[in-house]
Amino acid sequence: TSTRLYLHVWTCCVPACRSQGLLECRNGQCVPSAFRCDGEDDCKDGSDEEQCSHEQTPGGCVEGQLGCISSSCQPTCGGGNAACDPRSNINCSRCEPISLELCLNLPYNLTSYPNYLGHLSQRESSVSWESSLFPALVQTGCYQYLMFYACTLLVPKCDPFSLQKVPPCRSLCRNAKEKCESVLGIVGLQWPEDSDCSQFPEEGGNSTCLLPEAGVDECSPSHFKCHSGRCVLATKRCDGHLDCDDHSDENNCGCAERALWECPGSQVCIKPSMICDGFPDCPLLVDENNCSVCQDNELACNNHQCVHRTLWCDGKKHCSDSSDEWNCVSLSDHSGPVLTVFKTAAEYQVCADEWNHELSRLTCDQLGLGVPSSVTMVPDQPGVQGRRRWLHVHPDWNLRNSSALQARLEKRSHACHSRRRVSVLCTREECGLRPALKDQSHRRKRILGGRVSRRGAWPWQCSLQSGQSGHVCGCVLIAQRWALTVAHCFEGRENTDLWKVVLGLTNLDHPSSHSQSRGVRSIIVHPRYNRAVVDYDISVVQLESEVEETAYVRPVCLPQPGQLPSPDSYCYITGWGHMGNRMPFKLQEGEVRIISMAQCQSYFDMKTITPRMLCAGYEAGTVDSCMGDSGGPLVCEEVGVHRWTLFGLTSWGSVCFSKVLGPGVYSNVTHFTSWIQQQIYIHTYLTD
Structure with missing residues (x-):
């Protein structure tokens, strides 16, 4: 079958070199900080190799200092109170466990940054162009050890004793490039320019380098391995298209066969960890049903904790997700926007006695509906007074700063004297307007590129x-x-x-x-x-x-x-x-x-x-x-x-x-x- 090769570029769109963790050349060009004082002119004006007379670390700092990703130099751990700026994420140990999913099946498990592609962290590697390019290329079968080579670039091996990176051998790089570069050319793409093979040592020389061991799996954890041994992207598994030459990617596609949970009444599969987690993922929310075993005097939180009924809607958080205080106030009634409050597992109307404008403002604000435009005291309907549940304004309502409306109301032994309910009509405050632009009717000509x-x-x-x-x-x-x-x-x-x-x-x-x-x-x-x-x-x-x-x-x-x-x-x-x-x-x-x-x-x-x-x-x-x-x-x-x-x-x-x-x-x-x-x-x- 033909192989589709879709690739993308991810860029985090922060402006200055420094805020990207890069070194700014005198001409404004950005280069990785690790290229500072490495003996090669990476800036076109050569400014990355100026003032390099001191004995320096690979990051461009003198001995005893740590290179921050902002390109500034600070004392190493234990060498004082100074530290890297808040955007720095270089680990003091220099070696860190590999977490990049693509490379979790490597024969080594420690890495360090920056890597050989200029990425400054595993997160940057995970969303880089190369992290999509190499797995897509693996599908073509152009080189058996392509994924291993890609991982030596993305998450280079870190020696825990010397704390130095171990590069791939030059022959591994050359084999990957010679066998796979032409495949990229077919779709108009270029081999990553940062992976120049001449920068890597030959095997057998004075420097240590990496070669694939026998039995290294061509497929990464992000691939599905066909029965024939071919690798296809895991996203193509059970997608209705035959991508394996033996069609094995479309076999055994039930949820259970893939260690997933099938939503009842549908063919949607979800991870078992998503069941009863407080977030509905299945149609009709069935993955969040029957998750709580609460007593008769308790109510279930959204995250399936149980909270006593008397604590529900009291203005304090008892559910860890605060869901006991959601939807406690509403403006809904067949006779108009009558204020209704849910408290102690029952619905109440609010007595108009002692009601004031500040409480109306609080009501609209709490509901996210803007500001009150009108407040009406609605006479109660004849014959329902005895059956009506009432809440009254608390005597100290104005002392309860930053409290929800339901915390400023209380139950009393007597009914509402005026027999009038509060009705509030809210109007959303103006948003999305641009008053600084005098002429908004004339559309400017569309310009691609901004x-x-x-x-x-x-x-x-x-x-x-x-x-x-x-x-x-x-x-x-x-x-x-x-x-x-x-x-x-x-x-x-x-x-x-x-x-x-x-x-x-x-x-x-x-x-x-x-x-x-x-x-x-x-x-x-x-x-x-x-x-x-x-x-x-x-x-x-x-x-x-x-x-x-x-x-x-x-x-x-x-x-x-x-x-x-x-x-x-x-x-x-x-x-x-x-x-x-x-x-x-x-x-x-x-x-x-x-x-x-x-x-x-x-x-x-x-x-x-x-x-x-x-x-x-x-x-x-x-x-x-x-x-x-x-x-x-x-x-x-x-x-x-x-x-x-x-x-x-x-x-x-x-x-x-x-x-x-x-x-x-x-x-x-x-x-x-x-x-x-x-x-x-x-x-x-x-x-x-």
């Missing part, structure tokens, strides 16, 4: 910054005290003291009078974030204080649950991403086309496009620069009203440098709308 944005054009765009590293990721303002970004921006760096959010910026190099800066109070990374597949890639950021809404700092609208942009519609991405080898200090904008999930999946054989992802971009060859940063917004305009809604956060894919390959992949904000609102509610109103 352009500099106008001041105030995207008032919800913000910059997530960290210490001396400066701008790290994009972010998006969704409320006066809340922003969104992607989860992978915070990997290993969830300490709020490291971060600040800057808004109202157009030029990173010249903050204007319109900019505002806020510290970070809390970082909420989605509990299901999976770094291996970059799924559930979203986090909520609580600011230390509210921003001042101006024409240049305003929140964007969140989508309603189920609201998605149509395939082939056009939306915008913005950010301070890569533009060749330089950083655009001025905010860039670019128009992209929404791509269907099926079409998007066709670009990414090694990655699964999940419902938590959204794809946008252009056909091959049309986008030649990166406008978006990780965490930056993808927004779409509501036709006729000039209101913008946030549908995506730049996550991964080919947003940058997509001259040949597929689209960018974004976190699908619509999928997370309810979760976002829950996190805002939990961190605003609930106490432990």
Whole structure:
């Protein structure tokens, strides 16, 4: 059968060399920090080999210092209190266990970075172009030991005694290149330029190098091995297409045969660890049914803990996931938006006696519905007074700061004297507007490749910054005290003291009078974030204080649950991403086309496009620069009203440098709308 060869490039779209962990040449070129003072001119102007007279470590630091990925030199572990900047992830031991899935079946289990492809961490290797290229090439059978060679580049062996990397032998590199480079040429791709064989030693010389041992498996853990011995990508297993020449990839495709659990009533297979984990994965949510064994006086939390009925909706968290305090307040009744409160496992109406405007404001805010536009005291219907359950305003309601509405109400022995119920009509606050743009009716000509944005054009765009590293990721303002970004921006760096959010910026190099800066109070990374597949890639950021809404700092609208942009519609991405080898200090904008999930999946054989992802971009060859940063917004305009809604956060894919390959992949904000609102509610109103 013919072999499909789909490849992609992933780039993290952070701007400066330093914030990428690279060394900046005098001419602005970025090169890996490990190339500093290595005897070769890697910068075109030779600046990486200047001032190298001291005895230096491979990272360019003098003895007794550790090379941080920011290219600065700091004392080694135990050599003082100084440390690398927050973006550094070099391990003091220099050797670290291999976690890259592609290479888990190697005859060695320790690695060190940077690797021979210039990657600075296993995470960077896992989402690199090469981590997709080599497994796809393995399918062609061009060289028996190609996967072993690829892993010696991606996760080089680290000798635990000398703490030095052990390179592949030159003959292994030459064999792989000679046998497989021509296969890449057929589809118009080039062999990785960083894997020059002349840099590796010959076997039998003074230097140690790696050759495959007898019995090394050609297939990686990310492959399925056909009965014939051929390797095909694991994603092709049981996909309805015959990829093995003996068709063995389509045999025994039941869930049980693959050690998976079959959702009752469907043929959907999920991992056993996903059963009863608090997140529905099967149709009709059947994987989350019958998971709790609670007593008659208890209720089940979403994560299947049991909590006593009397503690339900009391304004304090008793379920570890806070689900005992969700949906405690609603505005629903056949006679209008009557306030209903669920407390101690029963529904109550709120007596209008002692009700006031501040409580109305709290109600709308807690429900995420904006501000009260009208409040009505509805007379109770005749004949139901004796059957009505009432809650009354607590005498000390105003002393219960940061408390949910249900904690400010109490049951009393007597009924409601006025026999009137509270009814509140809320109006959503304005969002997604761009008042700084005087003429919004005239659409600017579509320009592929992006352009500099106008001041105030995207008032919800913000910059997530960290210490001396400066701008790290994009972010998006969704409320006066809340922003969104992607989860992978915070990997290993969830300490709020490291971060600040800057808004109202157009030029990173010249903050204007319109900019505002806020510290970070809390970082909420989605509990299901999976770094291996970059799924559930979203986090909520609580600011230390509210921003001042101006024409240049305003929140964007969140989508309603189920609201998605149509395939082939056009939306915008913005950010301070890569533009060749330089950083655009001025905010860039670019128009992209929404791509269907099926079409998007066709670009990414090694990655699964999940419902938590959204794809946008252009056909091959049309986008030649990166406008978006990780965490930056993808927004779409509501036709006729000039209101913008946030549908995506730049996550991964080919947003940058997509001259040949597929689209960018974004976190699908619509999928997370309810979760976002829950996190805002939990961190605003609930106490432990």
